[in-house]
Amino acid sequence: MSEQQVTPSPLPARKRILSGIQPTGTPTLGNYLGALRNWALLQNSYDCLYMVADLHALTVREDPAALRRNTRELAALLLAVGIDPQQHVLFVQSHVPAHTELAWVLACNTQFGELSRMTQFKDKSAKHPDNVNAGLFTYPVLMAADILVYNADLVPVGQDQTQHLEIARDIAGRFNGVYGPTFTLPEGYVPKAGARVMSLGDPSKKMSKSDPNVNSFVLLTDNKDVILRKFKRAVTDSDGVVRCDPAAKPGVSNLMGIYAAFTGQTMEEVEADFAGKGYGDFKAAVAETVADALAPVQAEYARILADKGYVDGVLRTGAERAARLAGRTVRKVYRKVGLLQLD
């Protein structure tokens, strides 16, 4: 048998992805459908950098020990959903100083007025009136730095992050206008199904792990019994018909959206499948589908988390690779804005 020498044909450079998630507790089904599932899928077509956004988590007061634990656990969970640390880069934001270095320069190119308009700032300052800190206000600048420091082309996020993405584009465009072409203008990647998963307790609010009502969210680590219970209690309406109508039937429509995101069906197909059936049957089917989809992720998570040394090793390598890329951008930006660099 002769060994064939294959000369690889030059591949076109792949576009780059950057996205992040805060280590403020176990991710929810909303985080999964809005972002994490796509993070895994997009690895086939892009060069991806995924990070645990621990600096962003400091905008709300966190217990230091819990933050440290959550950061490692979240990294393990990202590996469990399928992030491949060999082909791509998984790291912790605070391990790459270039993010905060670039954030300062970008802050000096961002207007007070545009940050004041951010809905997340308004929401969070209303929620934590005793801690309306400057970090909460400049949060979108750090997020812009996260994206621009890698010149990311695409940013997979849920709908609630699109305003932050807009401001990142605005900041990049303005900087390029003043200092010459420097940053790639990033595009958002918001999924068709699952971009905004709503609370099971109040379908007018988005599902959030910080909701005081624990039945309002499904965590990726919830076991089947808990998932069944939470869906059983989900707020619906008295109409009794499985039909999509987000304005008149927000609860049922949200459950249909979750179901469709997993089964790949259209709303019409879901309606047809549950025609003549009651909410009890429907909720049980949604819960079963979710529990079955999460079971392999949960098994992987338990396996990976048992090996902390492995997780830390992945994060160490990830930080080194990310820092190399990000450092180059910061040096370029420092030079462009006129900071003296010694040979």
Ligand code: TYM
């Ligand atoms: P975070 O940690 O709040 O959420 C992580 C991702 O989950 C999405 N998401 C949802 N999607 C659908 N339905 C929901 N109910 C839901 N809740 C959350 C979010 O849209 C997000 O994509 N600022 C970011 C973290 C971040 C970041 C970045 C993201 C920091 N730097 C740079 C992209 C690029 C945040 O707080 O996500």
